[in-house]
Amino acid sequence: MTTGKSMKMLHETRLMFVRSIQHTLRNPIWVVLSLVQPLLYLVLFMPLLKGLGGVPGLPQGKTVQVFIPGLLVMLALFGSAFVGFGLVDEIRTGVIERFLVTPCNRLAILSGRILKDVLVLLIQCVLITVCAIPFGLSISIVGFLVSLLLYTLIAISMASMSYALAITFRSEDTLASTLNTIALPVSLLSGIMLPLALAPLWLRDLAKANPFSYAVNASRALFSGDIFNADVIKGFIIIAILAVILFSWSVRALKRMIA
Amino acid sequence: MAEQFIIETKDLKKNFVSKVKGKKKIVEAVKGINLGVRKGEIYGFLGPNGAGKSTTQKMFATILLPTSGEARINGYDLVKQQQQIRQSIGYVSQSGGTDSMSTGIENLVLQAQLYGLDVMTAKKRAAEFIERFQMDSFADRVALSFSGGQKRRLDLALGMINHPQILLLDEPTAGLDPQSRAYLWEEIRKLKKNGITILLTTHYLDEADKLCNTVSIIDNGVIVASGAPDKLKSDIGADAILLEFADSQVAQGSKEMLEKEFQTNRIQVKGNTVLLYISGGDRALPSILRLLDTNSLEARSISMSKPSLDDVFFKYTGRKLREDDIG
Numbered sequence: 001m002t003t004g005k006s007m008k009m010l011h012e013t014r015l016m017f018v019r020s021i022q023h024t025l026r027n028p029i030w031v032v033l034s035l036v037q038p039l040l041y042l043v044l045f046m047p048l049l050k051g052l053g054g055v056p057g058l059p060q061g062k063t064v065q066v067f068i069p070g071l072l073v074m075l076a077l078f079g080s081a082f083v084g085f086g087l088v089d090e091i092r093t094g095v096i097e098r099f100l101v102t103p104c105n106r107l108a109i110l111s112g113r114i115l116k117d118v119l120v121l122l123i124q125c126v127l128i129t130v131c132a133i134p135f136g137l138s139i140s141i142v143g144f145l146v147s148l149l150l151y152t153l154i155a156i157s158m159a160s161m162s163y164a165l166a167i168t169f170r171s172e173d174t175l176a177s178t179l180n181t182i183a184l185p186v187s188l189l190s191g192i193m194l195p196l197a198l199a200p201l202w203l204r205d206l207a208k209a210n211p212f213s214y215a216v217n218a219s220r221a222l223f224s225g226d227i228f229n230a231d232v233i234k235g236f237i238i239i240a241i242l243a244v245i246l247f248s249w250s251v252r253a254l255k256r257m258i259a
Numbered sequence: 260m261a262e263q264f265i266i267e268t269k270d271l272k273k274n275f276v277s278k279v280k281g282k283k284k285i286v287e288a289v290k291g292i293n294l295g296v297r298k299g300e301i302y303g304f305l306g307p308n309g310a311g312k313s314t315t316q317k318m319f320a321t322i323l324l325p326t327s328g329e330a331r332i333n334g335y336d337l338v339k340q341q342q343q344i345r346q347s348i349g350y351v352s353q354s355g356g357t358d359s360m361s362t363g364i365e366n367l368v369l370q371a372q373l374y375g376l377d378v379m380t381a382k383k384r385a386a387e388f389i390e391r392f393q394m395d396s397f398a399d400r401v402a403l404s405f406s407g408g409q410k411r412r413l414d415l416a417l418g419m420i421n422h423p424q425i426l427l428l429d430e431p432t433a434g435l436d437p438q439s440r441a442y443l444w445e446e447i448r449k450l451k452k453n454g455i456t457i458l459l460t461t462h463y464l465d466e467a468d469k470l471c472n473t474v475s476i477i478d479n480g481v482i483v484a485s486g487a488p489d490k491l492k493s494d495i496g497a498d499a500i501l502l503e504f505a506d507s508q509v510a511q512g513s514k515e516m517l518e519k520e521f522q523t524n525r526i527q528v529k530g531n532t533v534l535l536y537i538s539g540g541d542r543a544l545p546s547i548l549r550l551l552d553t554n555s556l557e558a559r560s561i562s563m564s565k566p567s568l569d570d571v572f573f574k575y576t577g578r579k580l581r582e583d584d585i586g
Contacts, residue, residue, distance in 0.1 A: 019369055022365065094352045094354035095358050098352070103375065
């Protein structure tokens with residue numbers, strides 16, 4: 001890609017990003033609503049874990065330290081998994097087609113949206129983390145900042161997948177059932193709610209096939225400030241590869257719209 | 260090429276692959292279209308839903324790739340020079356593509372920026388179209404609140420924001436009230452006066468008849484007839500006479516009789532009506548009346564009309580466009 005071409009792409013990504021942000025600000029209710037669920041986990045579920053302190057993977061008195069990094073991964077997973085619905089609507093009303101008729105870069109149409117999804121997620125992550133401090137959470141600032149990068153990669157992966165499926169199915173119903181089918185096992189097999197150390201061997205082996213279980217491990221290590229931990233490096237590599245694959249898939253799906 | 264065409268196609272085809280019960284099935288949506296659109300004319304595709312009008316237009320708009328064949332738009336190759344084509348054309352789809360969560364102004368400015376204009380120029384361009392299409396009173400509102408006519412005006416402005424040389428309009432007046440329709444026709448005529456070439460699809464006979472310089476009748480993915488509307492109609496060389504009877508049996512009987520009398524096969528029975536195409540219908544009417552009378556066949560009503568584009572459609576496809584329309 002020439003510099004002129006990539007400058008054009010960046011410029012158009014910014015245009016699409018600004019448009020998406022305008023939409024979000026016009027309809028902030030869903031941003032607020034998507035915050036309610038993790039807050040409910042914080043208030044209604046985390047106290048349950050306290051009693052479990054001392055079991056493998058849940059050190060006594062440090063359950064919040066294990067739970068919050070997992071919760072943020074879940075937020076990144078679920079918060080970004082359902083962004084495809086908006087795209088289905090814009091495909092149906094011809095908005096996307098109108099963009100495709102212009103010389104606008106195809107990649108920018110998606111990356112602008114994904115950037116908005118990432119920004120919304122990061123704001124939510126910071127809010128949840130701050131809310132968890134009164135519950136006894138202690139964080140390493142550097143570790144937390146690096147973990148935000150990890151959530152960014154997760155959001156890019158999930159949003160790309162959601163957009164790719166939206167373009168392929170072009171139907172809210174099919175999209176909803178497919179996303180639920182994917183998201184549920186992915187979250188169950190990632191050790192978000194309870195540490196996988198509690199799981200029987202076969203379940204732990206199954207979880208090894210789930211890229212997001214590495215993300216949860218990485219997230220927990222980062223919260224304890226252990227930046228150069230092997231789990232962190234492994235988690236970043238796996239999620240980064242996943243993000244690249246899923247993003248390319250979504251761009252390919254968009255280009256195939258015209259085939 | 261003797262004549263310079265701004266849109267030119269050679270055997271342009273489009274197949275879609277659909278899966279029915281796991282089996283791949285190829286649907287030939289466009290089966291080889293050859294056409295030439297002259298610079299500055301209003302060119303219409305007339306045909307029923309599913310005839311391949313929109314598919315052809317989408318290929319011209321670079322949002323569908325042809326399966327085979329060639330086309331040049333404004334001198335550029337349809338497959339190899341898409342970016343140049345995108346700069347030369349404007350396209351307004353049937354659904355319009357207005358972003359309902361953005362204001363009219365935001366829609367227009369972004370669209371202009373996507374064509375590479377800087378933000379200042381884009382704002383000026385948006386203002387130009389807001390004035391031109393009289394959108395001042397609502398352009399700062401979110402498009403969700405627009406009326407059908409207001410939305411259509413914004414759609415059109417969005418499709419023209421890059422000052423295109425060719426404007427592609429897919430069913431531009433479908434579902435509009437008569438007033439908005441008249442307004443849009445006026446706008447399209449003004450565009451033609453400014454030298455812009457317009458290619459529109461329609462299933463409205465009067466739209467094709469009154470608005471277009473050239474009409475191509477499309478059916479089942481092929482152009483079955485093409486020419487100026489008046490030429491197409493006079494080529495029929497006949498008037499349409501419609502006779503209505505008490506029941507279908509009488510209708511059938513009179514069909515056979517008329518067939519014999521006028522030595523014609525351009526006659527059709529539908530229920531209790533008979534439709535006959537005959538040249539010099541005004542002179543044939545008295546003998547038809549006499550014939551019915553001597554055979555004691557009583558017609559409820561008889562009417563004669565000059566041929567319409569619907570009759571042209573009937574001549575080439577054996578069906579009426581209006582009937583397709585209802586279904």
